[in-house]
Amino acid sequence: MTILVADVGGTNTRVGLAGAGPVDRSRISRYRNAEFASLGDVLAVYLADHLLPPPEKVCVAVAGPVRHGIGRLTNRDWIVSQEELCRVTGAATGLVLNDLSAQGHALDLVATAPVLERYGTLAADPEETRLVIGVGTGFNAAPVYRQPQGLMVTPSECGHVTLPVWNEDGARLAAELRRHHGFASVEDLLSGRGFPLCYQLLTGSAPADPAQILLRAAEAPGGPESRFLQLMVGTLGRVAGDLALVHLPFGGIVFIGGMARALQPFFAALGFDEGLRDKGRFSDFLAQIPVSAMQDDFAALDGCALYARQGAATR
Amino acid sequence: MTILVADVGGTNTRVGLAGAGPVDRSRISRYRNAEFASLGDVLAVYLADHLLPPPEKVCVAVAGPVRHGIGRLTNRDWIVSQEELCRVTGAATGLVLNDLSAQGHALDLVATAPVLERYGTLAADPEETRLVIGVGTGFNAAPVYRQPQGLMVTPSECGHVTLPVWNEDGARLAAELRRHHGFASVEDLLSGRGFPLCYQLLTGSAPADPAQILLRAAEAPGGPESRFLQLMVGTLGRVAGDLALVHLPFGGIVFIGGMARALQPFFAALGFDEGLRDKGRFSDFLAQIPVSAMQDDFAALDGCALYARQGAATR
Structure with missing residues (x-):
């Protein structure tokens, strides 16, 4: 064929x-x-x-x-x-x-690599439900189920759900986004399309090139760009945790997309794992889940x- | 058999x-x-x-x-x-x-009745994905997919995701909950188990009987109980909207559980539908979804x- x-x-x-x-x-x-x-x-x-x-x-x-x-x-x-x-x-x-x-x-066909030092206390069993989180121009995520007739991936528009708020920077940003276009969604912050406006709204600075924000955050830890990326990375951890509680991906979370790839070098220093596990009595539950990224374009x-x-x- | x-x-x-x-x-x-x-x-x-x-x-x-x-x-x-x-x-x-x-x-076997005046602009097609939202002692929700071999209902623990915050009462409550047990979840507010503590934290009143709160809210619109229920009902609408964006239930949302049943008489007056559609440019998308409740215990x-x-x- x-x-x-x-x-x-x-x-x-x-x-x-x-x-x-x-x-x-x-x-x-x-x-x-x-x-x-x-x-x-x-x-x-x-x-x-x-x-x-x-x-x-x-x-x-x-x-x-x-x-x-x-x-x-x-x-x-x-x-x-x-x-x-x-x-x-x-x-x-x-x-x-x-x-x-x-x-x-494609999950059964292409290689993935861990993006957390801890990875997860469960082995990434491909027979179990897996969760693909795509952060690129936009944001979306879909669970992957093993069914008798093959894999089943259900459609979603979950990038448009309410942006979770967990600290003062986030609360200020959510209020600005609501003022700006009536609603503050996950994709407004966690996407290539959305984050430059958030950077402007939160820092009051002039429009900035996305690549420049990432570069300066890497060069100057503690600077305004780094502080902004801390909000992005911490929110991404919390959103991944929320989606994991919705879909129960005991087979693992797999990140794809250019924005996810750009943020991964900051995961350890800027609190992705802490965000993932910031779930009160469900913290240990989240610590089980293996987290990796897809390697193949x-x-x-x-x-x-x-x-x-x-x-x-x-x- | x-x-x-x-x-x-x-x-x-x-x-x-x-x-x-x-x-x-x-x-x-x-x-x-x-x-x-x-x-x-x-x-x-x-x-x-x-x-x-x-x-x-x-x-x-x-x-x-x-x-x-x-x-x-x-x-x-x-x-x-x-x-x-x-x-x-x-x-x-x-x-x-x-x-x-x-x-x-059970969705194919038992009767449901609309709980919104608008109901939804789509017909509730049972061949499409449906979403069951259970609000009782706890909170949970699960999508129901029609598959070749029958219905498929995927497990979830989505009551434990981050509580969405959309107004000052909610922000104050989320902060109190975080102080109280480290995290503010959907179930903390939207469940029979959770809401009496939230009422206390938000109003500063003595521990109250859940049934009394509901009764006084019905008797005295505009009173503190009614204002509290407005937060519950508005948040339930937003949570239902978020879950609908995650699972795309074109076949409809179906509520079950005692707490959902207790809140339904307040849906119209206290803004459930406004909450459901409070999604910026996705407001029309949410307005399509039929919303009903299961009638059979x-x-x-x-x-x-x-x-x-x-x-x-x-x-």
Whole structure:
């Protein structure tokens, strides 16, 4: 079987091809969405560039909500439907899933590495429920369940839940965010999209480049950038703890996404683990959970391939 | 097939018998746990009282966490295992599940009624994901998924997540709770177990009887009891909204439990719906979700029967 797979982000689309195993790394191409009118055009160009016949299946991960086989990109006005995928590629089966779901489906295929010194007192049993937390342009998280017919990853919009408040900086920020756009959500602080505004609101400074904030926090511990990152990292720990109590991921928490990767070097010094375990009598419960990060940038493509092979029996 | 079913709460245990349909209401018995050393003793007495032979299956719902077929009651030192259930009753198959899971499995069998005037702009499609929120002695919630092999209800401990703070009363209460036991959780405020202490902490009044607080709130709108209930009802709306963003229950939210039932008469006057929709740009999204309450006190028993018939293929 040949499966055409694609990972459609807000800015770029990666396209690849899979057979019975992982996606062939040597045939992955990357396209800038701004240069195309639709995802269909991207896929057509890929098939033409690689001189490929119509695949049997096509499976696409999109950075946005998916319902009834139709995906809507959050940061671009593209709509992706199963019908269009089949029509454009000539495939018999077209599948659309959320990009976080795709990463969840890839969990059995790609390597992860611990991001806490303590890691967790439980072994990371892949038969147990796992939780993928994506912190990139936006924030989202999804539980991954082992079911008789394969992995099941349930959709979520949990980046938009109430921002937890646990200290004075956080209370001040939440009040500012409510004044600014009526509500203070997790994603407002914990995302590449959101955190520069929070930095401005909290420090009163001029608009700052996200990369500069991270660089200065690393260079000057105790400075305003570092203090701000302490709020981000401590909140991320508490949000991960809340989500762990919701989903009970005895198989472990796995971080993905560029913002998560950028924050990990600060986890130990700025209190991620303390945040995770700040749950009163449930502190020991949280200390069990292994916490790691996904190492592979192409995991969503592998997840698409696995999902297409597994069939549409699960989500 | 005969299935012995039981719903084990902190104080009482209800026991019944089911065949191919719902549990026979005329043969449900209720026992006070304090009069028994173990659940096994309760079940043995039921079988003797009703002159019953060993059932083919026994399925028990417990108010506490269940892992690997072993349930632990949160408010009593009983441990319930599949092995013990079989040994005591003579059944070939023993099953243990969390009581909220049992209620979730009952959703297709028992009646629900709307608790919002608006109800929700979507029809409550039982093929879609539903969310059961239990507010009783404690707080918990679980999503109910339709899967090929039957309903799937995933376990949770979400009553112990961070209490959302959205106004000054709430901020003051959260600070008091943190001082009092190191952390402020949803269950600390939104449960029969928790709310009397919150009332004391917030109003500075002497310990009050929970029923008295509810009665005075109904009799004297604008009084301190009513203002306190406004915090409870508004927070319940926001917590329901957060859980809806986590689980995306397009099939509806269903409330169960005594505290939920006690608060429902106050939903319209004290801002439940405003709380549910207080999500900034996701307000319209939340307004779609139908919100209802379960009408049947014996739903958990029906859920046990369905779960036992369905087999252990799902959670």
